[in-house]
Amino acid sequence: MVIKEDKMPDFYEVLKSRRSVRTYTAEPISEILLKELIELAVLAPNGINLQPWRFVVITQQTLLAELNANILQLLRQTEMPAAAKFESLQETLNRPDFNIFYGAPALILILGDRQVPTAMIDCQLAAENLFLAAQAKGLGSCYMGFLLMQREDPQIRQLLNLPAGYELMAAMVVGHPAAEAADKAERQPPQIDWLR
Numbered sequence: 221m222v223i224k225e226d227k228m229p230d231f232y233e234v235l236k237s238r239r240s241v242r243t244y245t246a247e248p249i250s251e252i253l254l255k256e257l258i259e260l261a262v263l264a265p266n267g268i269n270l271q272p273w274r275f276v277v278i279t280q281q282t283l284l285a286e287l288n289a290n291i292l293q294l295l296r297q298t299e300m301p302a303a304a305k306f307e308s309l310q311e312t313l314n315r316p317d318f319n320i321f322y323g324a325p326a327l328i329l330i331l332g333d334r335q336v337p338t339a340m341i342d343c344q345l346a347a348e349n350l351f352l353a354a355q356a357k358g359l360g361s362c363y364m365g366f367l368l369m370q371r372e373d374p375q376i377r378q379l380l381n382l383p384a385g386y387e388l389m390a391a392m393v394v395g396h397p398a399a400e401a402a403d404k405a406e407r408q409p410p411q412i413d414w415l416r
């Protein structure tokens with residue numbers, strides 16, 4: 221259920237409870253809500269307030285299915301770094317039923333102006349705002365690194381209909397969680413060097 225503004229959870233609760241969600245119901249998200257998430261995303265700090273971003277929202281399930289198939293095909297041919305963590309990633313990618321979008325009803329792309337040197341950072345900051353805004357609204361979200369890995373592939377660029385001069389800099393799915401995040405992704409205590 222989407223949370224209304226007057227019932228918003230406490231900010232610290234939002235920060236502490238956000239987890240990457242990897243299973244979604246098919247329930248769509250209204251365009252009004254998707255737009256609101258983006259309006260909250262652009263409140264992020266950004267270099268000299270140039271706001272070098274634009275957004276693409278994909279809710280067309282046939283396009284998501286086509287993107288998923290193409291990206292999986294490319295990723296399965298890509299050699300992953302030789303570390304144990306990446307081995308399990310390769311296994312996941314090889315699962316015949318794996319869907320990089322986890323069945324979410326919406327994919328949001330954040331495109332950055334290639335000519336603005338801070339654009340890559342600006343877009344990641346906007347992405348984090350969007351994740352937290354989604355959490356505050358009772359929605360789940362997940363960063364789409366697999367998609368980003370293939371962002372320069374001409375076929376993927378064409379499917380995404382990316383305008384010239386813009387690079388895909390961040391991407392996330394959002395939707396109604398079908399289950400609590402299984403992976404608690406506990407954090408280690410941060411290493412802090414105090415220079416006093």
Ligand SMILES: Cc1cc2nc3c(=O)[nH]c(=O)nc-3n(C[C@H](O)[C@H](O)[C@H](O)COP(=O)(O)O)c2cc1C
Pocket residue numbers: 238239240241242362363364365366367401403404405
């Ligand atoms: C740059 C980046 C790329 C990511 N790519 C993916 C992805 O392609 N698929 C996925 O399921 N999760 C992806 N994630 C989510 C991370 O796996 C997740 O944030 C991490 O395990 C910590 O878990 P938490 O988000 O639940 O705290 C990505 C996160 C980041 C920051």
